[in-house]
Amino acid sequence: MSECELVVRGGTVVTGVDSFRADIGISGGRIVALAERLQGVTMIEAGGLLVLPGGVDSHCHIEQLQDNGGADEETWESGSTSALAGGTTTAITFSTQFKGRPIRDSLAEYRGRAARAMIDYSFHQIITDPTDAVIRDEIPEIVASGVRSLKVFLTYDPLRLDDRQYLRVLAAARRTGALVTVHCENYDAIKWRTEALLAAGHTSPKYHPWSRPRIVEREATYRAVALAELVDQPIQVFHVSCPEAAEEIARARARGVKVWGETCPQYVVLGADDMDRPGFEGAKFMCSPSPRDAPTREALWAEIARGVLDVVSSDHSGWSFEGARGKRTNGAEATFRDIPNGVPGLAARLPILFSEGVGKGRITLNEFVRLTATNAAKLFGLYPRKGSIAIGADADLVLWDPTRQVTITQALMQHAIDYTPYEGMQVTGWPVSVLRRGEVVMRDGTIQAPPGSGQFLARAPYDMIRPTGRMPDGFDASAFLA
Numbered sequence: 001m002s003e004c005e006l007v008v009r010g011g012t013v014v015t016g017v018d019s020f021r022a023d024i025g026i027s028g029g030r031i032v033a034l035a036e037r038l039q040g041v042t043m044i045e046a047g048g049l050l051v052l053p054g055g056v057d058s059h060c061h062i063e064q065l066q067d068n069g070g071a072d073e074e075t076w077e078s079g080s081t082s083a084l085a086g087g088t089t090t091a092i093t094f095s096t097q098f099k100g101r102p103i104r105d106s107l108a109e110y111r112g113r114a115a116r117a118m119i120d121y122s123f124h125q126i127i128t129d130p131t132d133a134v135i136r137d138e139i140p141e142i143v144a145s146g147v148r149s150l151k152v153f154l155t156y157d158p159l160r161l162d163d164r165q166y167l168r169v170l171a172a173a174r175r176t177g178a179l180v181t182v183h184c185e186n187y188d189a190i191k192w193r194t195e196a197l198l199a200a201g202h203t204s205p206k207y208h209p210w211s212r213p214r215i216v217e218r219e220a221t222y223r224a225v226a227l228a229e230l231v232d233q234p235i236q237v238f239h240v241s242c243p244e245a246a247e248e249i250a251r252a253r254a255r256g257v258k259v260w261g262e263t264c265p266q267y268v269v270l271g272a273d274d275m276d277r278p279g280f281e282g283a284k285f286m287c288s289p290s291p292r293d294a295p296t297r298e299a300l301w302a303e304i305a306r307g308v309l310d311v312v313s314s315d316h317s318g319w320s321f322e323g324a325r326g327k328r329t330n331g332a333e334a335t336f337r338d339i340p341n342g343v344p345g346l347a348a349r350l351p352i353l354f355s356e357g358v359g360k361g362r363i364t365l366n367e368f369v370r371l372t373a374t375n376a377a378k379l380f381g382l383y384p385r386k387g388s389i390a391i392g393a394d395a396d397l398v399l400w401d402p403t404r405q406v407t408i409t410q411a412l413m414q415h416a417i418d419y420t421p422y423e424g425m426q427v428t429g430w431p432v433s434v435l436r437r438g439e440v441v442m443r444d445g446t447i448q449a450p451p452g453s454g455q456f457l458a459r460a461p462y463d464m465i466r467p468t469g470r471m472p473d474g475f476d477a478s479a480f481l482a
């Protein structure tokens with residue numbers, strides 16, 4: 001065959017199903033050959049290293065627009081830098097609907113900001129106000145533009161939808177061929193417990209998990225899945241924190257419902273006890289659902305290993321610890337109810353999952369690739385372009401040293417947030433360099449991609465999220481209510 005523009009030579013190629021020694025030939029930004037002894041104009045040595053598909057982070061918040069006209073502190077430049085530092089080359093982030101404003105306007109503004117990305121990207125559209133016009137006109141329009149997934153919240157003011165609103169979004173997604181992703185916690189139960197905790201004087205970050213015990217997540221997961229079953233609309237349950245929620249997903253799957261589960265590094269390595277650190281320190285670990293206890297973390301690993309939770313994303317969220325814009329935005333004495341939720345984790349995602357998962361024998365190397373890249377690419381319609389190492393795929397590659405021992409520090413994360421909840425954590429396994437569409441964009445932690453070199457990934461219809469055709473009484477209510 002003709003000489004490739006670039007060859008990655010001598011590494012162990014790891015996909016979601018195989019591991020094998022091969023050179024990777026790249027031309028025009030794509031993989032064109034997998035063979036022995038390839039020749040390229042440029043050669044990159046990967047001897048002793050694993051060569052993984054670039055990470056696909058299908059749930060992270062980058063420069064997300066806020067209703068006050070501002071945006072998250074994590075910009076597309078800093079977020080891309082952090083992603084590349086940790087081996088992630090593709091991200092799906094969030095465009096928000098603001099009540100009373102056309103979705104297309106905020107989506108256009110968001111796309112404008114994302115034009116400075118250095119990673120490839122797509123969006124989930126958050127639906128907060130499913131008016132008739134949104135259901136009838138706006139959702140079809142944005143899905144047709146390639147934003148083929150919607151996000152809904154069953155809790156959080158002012159984002160949350162009630163059950164009827166959620167049903168209407170499910171039906172709109174079914175009609176237009178989009179996946180619905182769901183934040184599953186019971187709004188009223190959390191509110192009720194929060195009021196009681198505050199009345200009892202339990203205001204510190206430690207009480208955040210008390211306000212949302214696991215049953216609150218199980219109930220909302222069951223309801224989200226049951227209503228999706230009613231409509232026959234596929235969903236993904238975001239950030240599962242406990243085996244009770246995973247159990248609801250597994251039970252639904254067993255009866256043929258198309259539902260997938262995601263978890264995040266914070267739920268397998270952080271704990272509720274982290275929120276009990278002195279002073280305000282616990283706020284650094286506060287996200288929703290809450291990190292739980294050690295037995296719950298082990299149970300989640302088991303759900304990962306048995307495939308119920310088949311995507312591990314970061315849910316990277318842009319709140320600093322110091323300064324007025326972040327965790328202290330409502331003051332240094334804010335109660336747990338008024339502290340912004342979310343933790344940063346774009347760069348830490350792969351190293352933590354590799355070290356704690358593969359390194360400790362909880363998952364295999366191929367499972368690691370599926371969890372961090374392949375499954376998300378498939379579920380969100382990016383596969384086979386993203387998420388694998390195969391002929392024709394984008395040459396998004398991570399050269400990974402499985403033996404390198406690293407202590408995670410804030411400096412290594414390269415994000416705009418001023419802390420990492422994983423500070424001081426020892427990991428084994430680290431990305432040495434990253435290629436994005438055949439270009440070296442990270443080498444030894446130095447980012448070499450110019451702002452604006454990332455590409456928007458418009459997502460076309462795909463089979464994986466096709467409805468099953470099974471509905472109660474065979475009656476498709478979504479076809480009659482737009």
Ligand code: URP
Pocket residue numbers: 061183239286287288289315317341342343
């Ligand atoms: O606490 C979290 N997870 N914050 C980010 C927003 C969300 O709920 O995904």
Ligand code: ZN
Pocket residue numbers: 182183238239288
């Ligand atoms: Zn959420």
Ligand code: ZN
Pocket residue numbers: 059060061315
């Ligand atoms: Zn999130």
